Amino acid sequence: MIRKAAYARGALIGNPSDGYFGKTIALTFTNFRADVVLYETPDLEILPNRRDHSRFNGIAELARDVKSFGYYGGIRLLKACVKKFHDYATRQGHPLHNRNFTLHYTSDIPHQVGLAGSSAIITACIRCLMEFYELAIPHPELANIILSVETEELGIAAGLQDRVAQVYGGLVYMDFDRETIQKQGFGRYEPLDPATLPPLYIAYRRDLAEGSEIVHNNLRQRFNQNDPAVLDAIRFWADLTDKARACLLANEGYKLGELLNANFDRRAALYDVGEGNRTMVEAARRTGASAKFTGSGGAIIGTYEDETMLQALKQALAAVRCEVLQPSISPPIPDFFGKVENRKSKIEI
Numbered sequence: 001m002i003r004k005a006a007y008a009r010g011a012l013i014g015n016p017s018d019g020y021f022g023k024t025i026a027l028t029f030t031n032f033r034a035d036v037v038l039y040e041t042p043d044l045e046i047l048p049n050r051r052d053h054s055r056f057n058g059i060a061e062l063a064r065d066v067k068s069f070g071y072y073g074g075i076r077l078l079k080a081c082v083k084k085f086h087d088y089a090t091r092q093g094h095p096l097h098n099r100n101f102t103l104h105y106t107s108d109i110p111h112q113v114g115l116a117g118s119s120a121i122i123t124a125c126i127r128c129l130m131e132f133y134e135l136a137i138p139h140p141e142l143a144n145i146i147l148s149v150e151t152e153e154l155g156i157a158a159g160l161q162d163r164v165a166q167v168y169g170g171l172v173y174m175d176f177d178r179e180t181i182q183k184q185g186f187g188r189y190e191p192l193d194p195a196t197l198p199p200l201y202i203a204y205r206r207d208l209a210e211g212s213e214i215v216h217n218n219l220r221q222r223f224n225q226n227d228p229a230v231l232d233a234i235r236f237w238a239d240l241t242d243k244a245r246a247c248l249l250a251n252e253g254y255k256l257g258e259l260l261n262a263n264f265d266r267r268a269a270l271y272d273v274g275e276g277n278r279t280m281v282e283a284a285r286r287t288g289a290s291a292k293f294t295g296s297g298g299a300i301i302g303t304y305e306d307e308t309m310l311q312a313l314k315q316a317l318a319a320v321r322c323e324v325l326q327p328s329i330s331p332p333i334p335d336f337f338g339k340v341e342n343r344k345s346k347i348e349i
Contacts, residue, residue, distance in 0.1 A: 001039040002131050006123035007330045008032035008109045009116035009165045010202055010294045010301045013256070013263050014174075014241035020223050021178040022234045023241035025248075026165040027194065029202070029327035034107035034120035036078075038128035040099055046078050047104040051111075068111055068206075074121055078103050080153035081125040085133075088145055094135050101132060113204045114295020116162035122146050123166045139335045140186035143167045157220060162295075164189055169333035171197065173245050192245070194329040198253040199306075201313060203284065203322040204299035208276045218271065233270050237263060257290035257303040264292035273297060283320045287312040301327075 007028040014024030052073035056062040082103075089096050103125065109117035123146055130137060137145065146163040150156040164174050164187075171194045176187040222230045240259050247255045264281060267273065277297045284291035284302055288309055291302040304310050314324045 001037060002128045003035060003037045004124045004127035004131070005033045005035050006120040006127070006166045007034075007169070008120065009162050010200075010299075010327060011114070011161060012171075012301060013244045013259060013292070014237045015161065015263075015293065015295060020159075020219070020230075020234050021176050021181070023173075023175050023238040024161050025171065025173050025192070025241055025244055026161050027171045027197075027327070028165050028169050028330045030330045031202075031325050031328055032107075032109040032115065032117075034105065034109055034117065034124050036103060036105045036121065036124035036128050038101050038103055038132055041102040042100060043102075044082075044100040045102045046075055046082075047102060049074050049105055049107075070112075074105055074107070074118075076154060077118055077121050077149070078105060078125050080149045081122050082129065084145055084149045084153060085126055085129045088137070089133065089135055092135075094133070096133050099132075103128070110204055110206055110299070113206065113208060113298030114293055115202075115204070115299055116166065116295065118150065118156075119146055119158070119162040120166055122149050123163065136335075139167050140164075140184075140189065144186060160187065167333070169330045170194055171248075171329060173241070190245075191332050192248050196248040196251050196253050197329070198256055198303045199310070200301060200327055201289070201304055201310065201324055202294060202299060202301050202327050203280065203313075203317045203324045204294075205276065205280060205320070205322050206298075207321065208274070208280075208298040229270060233266050236266050254303075260290040260292045260302055261285070267293065279320050280317065280322055283316045283322075284313060287316050289313050 007030050010027050010029060012025045012027055014022060051069040052075050056065065086096065105121050107117055107121055109115050109120055111117055126142065126146060143160055143163040147158060147160055150158045160176060161174060165172050168189060168191060171192040173190040173192055174187055181187055219230060240263055244256055244259050247253060268278065274297060280300055281291040284300060289302045289304040291300045293299065294301045304313055317324050
């Protein structure tokens, strides 16, 4: 039996410029995770999770289920993942043995609130397949494959940020410079030391769940049309990301708060972020904490100063139906050629 995990992602700064040749810093945290289990069986089978069921107690339950998980669930992610893995192995000339397997997934990552739940399932699945078929894939290529599962197989608008963060683990700076990507097929990815981070919180509202493609599709159209406001924002977010990286390298993480606030303010000026999301950010900021989206909306990430501010933050966000947690940053993940981006970890990957 092979069991692999991938953790929730928090976009610290730069988001959503990751899909538009920008820069970003993101982290993965162990408070939420997706697990995929693979074990050998006579036939190839993908078992449904509770979000894949088709029997309901009534019409109201069906409506709630669709609102929470959409119409397709997670089985499509695993099917597309297996297909893409097969395609990659074929291109690489890596023979796949004829033994079959059964896949089963579980995930407690809140759905569609900007914590990268779908890419976590795909990441964990491909890690299982890599071990089962003894095929090592370098980190940059692995992130590209995970992205292609959603963009090419399923038609979901997405960028590399989530996949790079979940492949590398920990805290990662990413530069998606167009020329670099065109030259080598991937961006420049640099693991950073999570110990340089200031105290962070993450808060989310499950009732604000919304697919990232809704935001990305609008931005993509405007980006493709060379909308000056979008292009200026991408440059602005990239500059903020470099400033944040400099702060972390100088062990001045306490300066991040104002950069995170500026990140959200430019985003809110670019398009309507929605009343519920804005309320969440404003409630956090009234306590003195900083706040920005972790993704496309539904969850925020920010800095706070001390325990007193954290308790005030929890009370303020509870009043607007938000759940609050302190993220436990996952360690960096070694690649599958023996090279380690940082120290090895005992946490299961």
